[in-house]
Amino acid sequence: MENLVSNTPIINRNSRIANTLSNSVGLNAVNNALDVLQIQNFLKGLGYPVQTNGTIVNSQTDTTIISILNFQANNRIQVTGNIHPDDSTYNALKQLNSVSPSLAEGEDESLHQPFLTNSFLFRRSAGNANTLNVIFEGDSWLDYPVPRILDLYDTITDRNQSLNLNCLHLAKFGETTSQMYADRTHFVQYVSGYRIDRIYFSGGGNDVFPQLGRILNAGVTTFSSSFFTDQAKLTELRSLSGDALYQKCILYKRYLNTNTFDTALFNSTNLNAIFSTIMRNYLGFGSIVNAHCTPNTIFYMHTYDYPLFKLGVRPSIVGVDLPLGPWIKPVFDRLGIADEILRSYIIIRLLDRFYALLCQIKNHFGYYGYRFQSRIIDYRGLLNSSEYWRDEIHPNSAGARRLSTRVNF
Template sequence: MERIDRARLEAMLMDPDVPDAAIRPYLQLDPLETSAFEPAVVPNTARVAFAATEAAMALSSLNGIARWRRQQRYARKIRGWTGLKVVAEGDSWFQYPFLIDDVIDHLFDRWAIYCVSAAGDLLQDMARQEEVTVAVLSEKPDVLLLSGGGNDVLGGGALQKYLLRHDPALDAAGHVGPAFDGILNGTIGIYADLIERSLAAGAKRVVCHSYDYVIATGGRWLGRPMLAQGITDPHLQREILKVLIDRFHEALVGMAAGFGTRVSIADCRGRVPDSAWFDELHPTSQGFAFPARVILGAVEGMTESVFLAMPEMPVTERPLPAGEPDAAGQLLDADEEALIEEIGRRQAVLEITPEARDTLALDLPVAGTEAVRLPFRELGQTIVARLERELYTLVCTQEGAPERETLRASLSLPQSGLVGVLTTALIGLGCPPFLAPLVAAVIVKRGIAPVWEETCRLWADRLDQPAEPAPVGG
């Protein structure tokens, strides 16, 4: 792909007729500034040339530019428009700038949507800024779409406030501490207040949505807080997150009931395939099509069979894991030999500093010292071979183990997601968190097939194991 200069990028950004998909290759996520439901987008300096006197920070308002472009397209579309008019307010599920086609992108052609959403907004931000009230007063929409609460109950380190320390005697719900009730009740209270003000401003109908069952993949928002509490079993992690999403949905439904038929909830749970998640909190462009259809059905009164049967909306996917905010992408980009050497070096560190064992240092730099490369590399190779053999035993021969079924079901995830899933599995097998993400990255780089039987054959060839995995359902 050609490298462009800053002036060319700015011209593309300021022309609403240039589709986001054409701009997407020249942008990336900022791994330092990106947080839970607040993706921060910056120019990709590998594809955009800046003069010596220029700074990429001059384009740090790309999130705002994305919203401006959408509003410009709305202003042109609304002239003479006779179809459904919509105001949308929400978080990054409604406004993921440039890099992913979010819910509103999927619905924009069908309706005239005036979107005041901003990635990263908490519900209290939406209520305080009063943008939605002003938008309802000025645009007089047929429907108001609201997306919020995910950042309040899952983002910003929220899990660390209410998840309890792992206890094998507790089920998934038992690991959710009483502090969650306070966070959830506060969130729903702000939701109700925001809806009440919107209805008073003239909104005819309000449609909110629940979130889908997010997946912890060892990332900073879900995986690491769980690992910090000793919750390492991927199956238990998914069950806990399901409890949280279900309770959020139930609270939304209860709140909406107080407004009668004027407020409805689009149930987006269980819609996005495991392979269609971009990160721990956001689907991919194709993945967002599923909740978009559920919301479409709720707005237009369609039955599920009707909106699921609609033709797919064309979108342009962004390759993964390029631009991922988590360190998994950095590990996958690293040279395999350097990773193996680093594993050996870290094992040597553990022998001197055992307290480093429980450090989940996903984003430590991969580096080595040339003078001691061979001993570290040999040690690293030994560790990787041993742990890959243990994974093979778990996935390919231990029938009936719940964690085995979770691992098998996760093999179709993007590579960055696989690193997170294998990291938690390796920790469950006794691998120190200090080593686990690097070992997981090496195993993924060596090859993982979407179908577990094929993965077992790949591992069997490398490990000189029997080629035939155990039959399903044993």
């Protein structure tokens, strides 16, 4: 199913389509073919994904019904999935087609379905025993804020289509785990009110990397030989650059003297406080799940991958940088850390320690007998080329597809 994106509409001026609607169109409506065709042309003219064939398959996957729901949500019209002659939805469609506006996205600025539409569709199918009800909660890895770019939510749901997924998308780009937990109202509502089979959680990246300046100790600007246990491998690293260097740094991380390195580079007080906050928020969500779910529910957590390959590159749209990031390279520049090997192992160690934190969270769930199952999806080292990254910390569409191969609901 396509996601709605903001764009400039192309107005369909098909004179054969009457400017009046005779019967209702949409969910459980009359759906006269000529009326359906008129609505499809209006929606298509405003940039909504529909096929103009005059037919509707009365199900939640029908593109015309989905586009009607999206249109109603985007224009603050009661979300019903129905259009009647001269009702507010029909009048708005006629008016917008005549003035050629650009559509704005839904209430949470997500480029996925507006929450009103998404939650409506989720509720309709949540009681169906043949669906797999999945909640996605998290950050920009599940909610990338640029049109027509596949993020991990898109590619995971696409790859698992055979499972008849019924998905509720709660992720919002830029959120920390504390913001997610403070904004947990909908999460609680749906976990407590419906059978939830899977929960996919993406959280922690915004807790860590925007705080990099507090995490790093000042004064260490070059990679010391004491940080490495194999000097021949270190000499090899110093002969490399670009993708080849980053790939070998990942491969050779087992030669890092982690105790010496971590002591020299990281402010343990600040890093431990950040990790403690992340853990507290994960356990908070876990407690909510534990109170309402069953042993068949699976809670997925992921690691992120090492953002080495495009340091300093900001999110952009049609070549124009957005006012987002970068988050890592400016801190390195401010601290005078130009050594590419040192930069690489700072990032690698932070992500490896985050993985260890997720293991600690998973062990907590198990030790204290939480009723649900938990899984850690380890993405580290999978996006091992700049061809898989869109900006400093986000995978591009090809990278997201590559990541999704590790998610099997």
